[in-house]
Amino acid sequence: MADLHLALDRSAGGLAGQVARELRESIRSGRLAQGTRLPASRDLARDLGLSRGVVVEAYEQLVAEGFLEARVGAGTRVAAAPSQPSGAAGDGPEPAAPYYGHRPTSPDLAAFPRQAWLAAIRHVLTTMPNDAFDYGDPGGVPALREQLAPYLRRVRAADATPENLVIVTGMAQGLSLVVRVLAERAGRRVALAVEDPTSPRQLPLLARAGADLIPVPVDEEGMVAEELARTGAEAVLLTPAHQYPTGVVLSPRRRAELIAWASRTGALILEDDYDADFRFDREPVGCLQGLAPDRVVLAGSVSKSLAPGLRLGWLAAPPHIAGSVRRARGELDLGSPVIDQHVLAHLVASGGYDRHLRRMRREYRVRRDALVDALAEHLPEITVHGISAGLHLYAELPDGRQEAVAEAARTAGLSVEPVTWEGARRRPPALVIGFARLPAHRILRAVEEAAERVG
Incomplete structure (x- = not known):
């Protein structure tokens, strides 16, 4: 030592x-x-x-x-840093970007409901018949789909049934499989519109699955449907409940315009139900899929509500899409881990999942308030947006301050990422700042320290 x-x-x-x-x-x-x-x-x-x-x-x-x-x-x-390939520049594969780390969108992993999960594991292992340990339905074990369908109808106003649900290993796989299905049906790559700005992490996954990505700007009402109509896109990926990274909630007017566009063109809407579980200052917003289940695929997961390492998610899709994705799962990896699916089903059925979410909403609100108040006091030049829901805020800065503030905030222990826009429109520099993993008193100290560093 x-x-x-x-x-x-x-x-x-x-x-x-x-x-x-x-x-x-x-x-x-x-x-x-x-x-x-x-x-x-x-x-x-x-x-x-x-x-x-x-x-x-x-x-x-x-x-x-x-x-x-x-x-x-x-x-x-x-901790060890990500390994780098040997050899001269240009030799061998490019180094993979590390996927693990303190992201601004990360939940508090210390708050994972270990005791409730352990109790659910014990119940499942005690009651599961022997045959249930065999390969399961590649679309998801019936027990989980039967619990998720009424849950999604209740909390997200989704048009969900066990038959149109497919269990996947997280949002990334779910969206990638839908794109793969669309590309295989078309016999070519698919024109997929994405929000601008958006998360850069999912773009390579979608491109590899067969999508040509078309950025469409986001304003204070969400994606600009008028500009989407000019792209020739065959599908669109949205985060309507809490847009990443701006935090905008898709307005009722834009919802109607997007559904009308999809119905008119035959396009598909991929609805990433990002941050729908955590809302603080507004009423719940129902999902798009409940308004147009024949044109929308709803994708959700427990990555924010429980932990990303569980790799459990779901798709609520039109029957022809759900069937194709189920078949693709059977051909690719034979489905998600059976025991974990039964455990989540029991947690939902027992009310443990709801109790955990209620507790974390209260705690995350305290942490969000601490970050907003500390920024207002110590870094008043920052303007915050998108704070009514989610695990991060969108912080606009004066020109020339983005890099200095980001470095100071990281050094102080905050989780920060810069925001980049693909379009030509002039936008104020901005940062995404997460608040979920730090208790309120640490957030206050970190903002104070960051302010001292930037002067």
């Missing part, structure tokens, strides 16, 4: 933040190499003359940010 030299200013307070900052900078500078085992929290606290809780808080913060990793029996170590 490494001996550590950490410079602390005890008169300044915020000792856990100081310990985290010193360790973070040591890792970034290379003073603490990948794989280095850190002292146990009790030992480091004794060496520094601090309470153990201060060190534990600092370690937990850096684990959440991805700088450290903690494993039972192996202690706490500096």
